[in-house]
Amino acid sequence: MPSPNTTAATPFDRPACTVHHEWGTHPVVLICEHASPYIPRACANLGLPEGAELNHIGWDIGALALAQRLSEELDAPLIAANYSRLLIDLNRPLHAPDSIPTRSDTWPIPGNQAIDEAERHARQRLFSDFHGAVARLLERRQRLGLPTRVVAVHSFTPTLNGVARPWELGVLYQDAHDYAQRLLLSLDRQGIHVGDNQPYQIHPDEDVAVPVHGDARGLPCVLLELRNDLLGDERSIDDWARRLSPVL
Numbered sequence: 001m002p003s004p005n006t007t008a009a010t011p012f013d014r015p016a017c018t019v020h021h022e023w024g025t026h027p028v029v030l031i032c033e034h035a036s037p038y039i040p041r042a043c044a045n046l047g048l049p050e051g052a053e054l055n056h057i058g059w060d061i062g063a064l065a066l067a068q069r070l071s072e073e074l075d076a077p078l079i080a081a082n083y084s085r086l087l088i089d090l091n092r093p094l095h096a097p098d099s100i101p102t103r104s105d106t107w108p109i110p111g112n113q114a115i116d117e118a119e120r121h122a123r124q125r126l127f128s129d130f131h132g133a134v135a136r137l138l139e140r141r142q143r144l145g146l147p148t149r150v151v152a153v154h155s156f157t158p159t160l161n162g163v164a165r166p167w168e169l170g171v172l173y174q175d176a177h178d179y180a181q182r183l184l185l186s187l188d189r190q191g192i193h194v195g196d197n198q199p200y201q202i203h204p205d206e207d208v209a210v211p212v213h214g215d216a217r218g219l220p221c222v223l224l225e226l227r228n229d230l231l232g233d234e235r236s237i238d239d240w241a242r243r244l245s246p247v248l
């Protein structure tokens with residue numbers, strides 16, 4: 001973890017994350033690392049054209065809206081990031097080469113090409129603040145003996161490098177085999193085209209939520225990936241929340 005320099009001015013003008021329903025009663029704790037496309041004005045949009053951050057490179061389109069609906073429906077805590085993943089990717093370990101991505105998809109990120117030590121520390125502070133908040137919540141629940149499952153909510157693009165990704169929803173996991181299989185079976189029974197560890201696989205060098213907050217704590221943990229063209233409006237998001245709530 002970086003040693004935060006609390007006296008240095010940074011462009012980061014809001015907290016790293018927002019906690020909703022902190023004392024929610026449901027066993028599921030939701031996290032949404034790619035919830036926001038927000039880049040502070042002082043960062044000059046990292047040299048990207050205006051609005052580029054609203055594209056999927058900047059955030060997971062629809063993921064926060066779905067996570068909030070689930071949090072409401074279940075009365076489940078939700079920890080959601082307040083900054084774009086272009087500043088620092090909260091689901092990448094700090095040692096990953098694309099923790100602060102120099103390119104994303106086909107876009108070079110000019111503002112990430114040559115950042116100095118102070119800027120790197122300020123970005124890494126967003127990471128440690130977010131994951132510190134998740135850790136505190138989970139540790140408190142474990143101290144209180146509350147049953148807890150961790151569900152990270154993400155979205156993915158319908159195509160990658162010209163290849164169609166047919167799944168409507170992917171359940172990604174490593175140790176939480178039983179929980180994941182139960183989810184996959186329930187969703188399959190609803191007629192949903194589910195991916196078992198698709199469209200990605202979890203890897204400790206490329207992921208944080210599942211290995212750190214779930215598997216290392218012995219908590220059942222999955223990462224849900226929804227195809228973002230299925231989260232285009234409020235009604236679709238409500239439909240997904242209705243399908244997912246009873247099975248999580």
Ligand SMILES: [Zn+2]
Pocket residue numbers: 034060153154155
């Ligand atoms: Zn994501």
